Amino acid sequence: MPWQRSTDDADAIETAVDESPSPEMTRKSAYTESKGRPTPKRREAERKRGPVAPPPQNRSEARARRxxxxxxxxxxxxxxxxxxxxxxxxxxxxxxxAGDEEYLLPKDKGPVRRYARDLVDARRNFAGLFTPVALVFIVLVYGLPKLSGLVSIALLVFVLLVVADSVYLGRMVNRKVRERFPESTDGGFRLGWYAAARGLQMRRLRVPKPQVSHGEAG
Structure with a gap:
């Protein structure tokens, strides 16, 4: 009869049901098999490695650790x-x-300090002669005791000239920094002292090394 299924149709349906994948097989193909334990969190992993020692508080503690x-x-x-x-x-x-900003000391960092160094290095500073000339005067004082009075006077005059040149250098650097960086708070006595101290050093001994030549406009 039309409303009755034949034996062949029933057998085909049972075969299709048997050959369809089971829920367990579908789950295995769609998902990765669990490891049987939850993945440890970052804090738990760090805790298993052991506590991390705090940084040393002073030099003696750092020396003891080393x-x-x-x-x-x-x-x-x-x-x-x-x-x-x-x-x-x-x-x-x-x-x-070389003047790499990342490796400079705190007192040398920043565009203002870099500009101040360029101003000092571009100028032939009389104060830069202080170290070699002072050594010459000291040798003359001990080598020529009869002329020690004249040498002492000459040394005093030279020191006064160095002081005057350093004061002028500090003021000049402050003035040009205010023109270039009007909103900067880095100025005054600290910046003037920084420029004067660099001007007192011999050019080849300055750190960082000069990045400009003599006479180069700042």
Missing amino acids: KELRSTMSKEDRAQARAKQRDLRNEMRERRL
């Missing part, structure tokens, strides 16, 4: 650590000499 660390290292490891530290110090020194 000594304790060296006691657990072999001779070859200590040599490699010293070589690595030496290379790191040399690299930091080279970058500081």
